[in-house]
Amino acid sequence: MHYLDNAATTYVTKEVFDAMKPYFTIYGGNPSSIHQAGIDAKKAINTARNTIAKLLNCYPSELVFTSGGTEATNMCLKGLAFSNHTKGEIITTKIEHHATLHTAQFLEDLGYSVYYLNVDEEGFIDLDELRSLITDNTLVVSIILANNEIGTLQHIEEIKKICDNARTYLHIDAVQAITHIPIDITELDVDFISISAHKFHGPKGIGALYIKDGIQLEPLIHGGAQERERRAGTENVPYIVGFAKALEVGIKDLAEYRKRLDEYGHYLLNRLAEKGIVYRLNGPEIGEDRLPGNISLTFPNCDCHELQYQLHRQGIYVSTSSACDSNNIEVSHVIKAIYPEIDDHKDGALRISLGSNTKYEDIDAFISAIIPLIKKVDQL
Ligand SMILES: Cc1ncc(COP(=O)(O)O)c(C=O)c1O
Known part of the structure; x- marks a missing residue:
C-alpha cells in the first residue's frame, strides 16, 4: 500500500497507541468519580491538557475537548450565535471545510446573514472585501488557516488586525495546520481555534476547541459539569491521552x-x-x-x-x-x-x-x- 492521503487522516502510531492502552485496561475509572480510579483518570486528563496547552502556548483552561474538528467548529459558531442577542452577521470564506460551511448555512436558516468571502486563484481571501463587509454587526469571522484541498495558508495576522478594528471575534480552523506549521496561540492571539487529533497520528474522534480566556459560549451539549460545564459527557480518557502524545511527537522537529x-x-x-x-x-x-x-x-x-x-x-x-x-x-x-x-x-x-x-x-x-x-x- 502507498498511503498518500494523510490530509484525510493519519494512522495512530505505536508510540501513541502504547500511551493510550493503559487507559482502556488499567486506569479505566470515570474521571468524575471521587475514588482512586476516578482520580487517576482525572489526573490523566489534566496532564494531557497541560501538555497540549504548553505545546500550543495557551492556558489549559482555554481548551475544551471535543469529538474532533467538526464539533469544535460547531461549538464555536453555534455557541456564539446562541449566546449572542445583538449581532446578526457572520463572515466566512468560500473555501471552508463543510464543518464550517454547513454550520454557517444552519445559522443562515436561523436568521443570521452570512457572507462568503471570495478568494483569488491561489485561494487567498480578499482582505479589502473583508474590510468592506465587516461591521459592528459582525459576530464572528471564521477562516480556514490551512486549506484541506489546495493547501493555502491564509495570512492570519492581517485578518486579525481587521477583526480587532471591528471588535469582532476571529475563529480559525487549524485542523490541517497543527504539526505542519508552527502554532503559538498566544502569538496568534485569535479567539477560537478548531483542532483535530487524527490529522497528526492521534485517534479519530478527539479534538479540541481553544476558547480565549474570558469568552463565554452557550454549550451545545447539556447533561453534566465536565469541561467546566462547556461540554457535558464522560470524557474519553484514552483518546485525550493519545491526542497529547500525538501532538508531543508531531511538534518535535x-x-x-x-x-x-x-x-x-x-x-x-x-x-x-x-x-x-x-x-x-x-x-x-x-x-x-x-x-x-x-x-x-x-x-x-x-x-x-x-x-x-x-x-x-x-x-x-x-x-x-x-x-x-x-x-x-x-x-x-x-x-x-x-x-x-x-x-x-x-x-x-x-x-x-x-x-x-x-x-x-x-x-x-x-x-x-x-x-x-x-x-x-x-x-x-
Ligand atoms: C480543514 C478541516 N476542518 C475540519 C475538519 C473536520 O475534522 P474532524 O474530522 O475531526 O471532524 C477537517 C477534516 O477533514 C478538515 O480538514
Missing part, C-alpha cells in the same frame, strides 16, 4: 519535517515535469504559503475520479477534490472558488497528501502509475 515534506513535494512535481506530464498545481507554490505535504493537481481532460480509482486498484491511495453522489460528479466548492469558470468535473483535482510515513518509493509508485493513465487519455 517541526522545521525539519516541513522541509522534508516540501522536498518530497518538489520531487513529485519535478518527476511529473521530467516525464512530460502536463498538470496544474492548484493553490500556492510549494513554500511559505502552502501547507507542507499538500499537492493538489489537475490533469487536463482527465477524470480525477477515474484516476483515483485506477490508482486505488494499484494500491495507491489519494483523494479527489470533488463531491459526488450517485447521479453526478461535481467540481468541489474549493476548485470552483479559485477557478469560477470551471464546472466540468474533468477539471477536478487529485489531492496527494504526504505525511511522516511517506517515502520516496511511495512517490515513485504514484508517478509510475499515473504516467500510463494520463498518456492513455492523451492518445484518445
Whole structure:
C-alpha cells in the first residue's frame, strides 16, 4: 500500500497507541468519580491538557475537548450565535471545510446573514472585501488557516488586525495546520481555534476547541459539569491521552519535517515535469504559503475520479477534490472558488497528501502509475 492521503487522516502510531492502552485496561475509572480510579483518570486528563496547552502556548483552561474538528467548529459558531442577542452577521470564506460551511448555512436558516468571502486563484481571501463587509454587526469571522484541498495558508495576522478594528471575534480552523506549521496561540492571539487529533497520528474522534480566556459560549451539549460545564459527557480518557502524545511527537522537529515534506513535494512535481506530464498545481507554490505535504493537481481532460480509482486498484491511495453522489460528479466548492469558470468535473483535482510515513518509493509508485493513465487519455 502507498498511503498518500494523510490530509484525510493519519494512522495512530505505536508510540501513541502504547500511551493510550493503559487507559482502556488499567486506569479505566470515570474521571468524575471521587475514588482512586476516578482520580487517576482525572489526573490523566489534566496532564494531557497541560501538555497540549504548553505545546500550543495557551492556558489549559482555554481548551475544551471535543469529538474532533467538526464539533469544535460547531461549538464555536453555534455557541456564539446562541449566546449572542445583538449581532446578526457572520463572515466566512468560500473555501471552508463543510464543518464550517454547513454550520454557517444552519445559522443562515436561523436568521443570521452570512457572507462568503471570495478568494483569488491561489485561494487567498480578499482582505479589502473583508474590510468592506465587516461591521459592528459582525459576530464572528471564521477562516480556514490551512486549506484541506489546495493547501493555502491564509495570512492570519492581517485578518486579525481587521477583526480587532471591528471588535469582532476571529475563529480559525487549524485542523490541517497543527504539526505542519508552527502554532503559538498566544502569538496568534485569535479567539477560537478548531483542532483535530487524527490529522497528526492521534485517534479519530478527539479534538479540541481553544476558547480565549474570558469568552463565554452557550454549550451545545447539556447533561453534566465536565469541561467546566462547556461540554457535558464522560470524557474519553484514552483518546485525550493519545491526542497529547500525538501532538508531543508531531511538534518535535517541526522545521525539519516541513522541509522534508516540501522536498518530497518538489520531487513529485519535478518527476511529473521530467516525464512530460502536463498538470496544474492548484493553490500556492510549494513554500511559505502552502501547507507542507499538500499537492493538489489537475490533469487536463482527465477524470480525477477515474484516476483515483485506477490508482486505488494499484494500491495507491489519494483523494479527489470533488463531491459526488450517485447521479453526478461535481467540481468541489474549493476548485470552483479559485477557478469560477470551471464546472466540468474533468477539471477536478487529485489531492496527494504526504505525511511522516511517506517515502520516496511511495512517490515513485504514484508517478509510475499515473504516467500510463494520463498518456492513455492523451492518445484518445
Ligand atoms: C480543514 C478541516 N476542518 C475540519 C475538519 C473536520 O475534522 P474532524 O474530522 O475531526 O471532524 C477537517 C477534516 O477533514 C478538515 O480538514
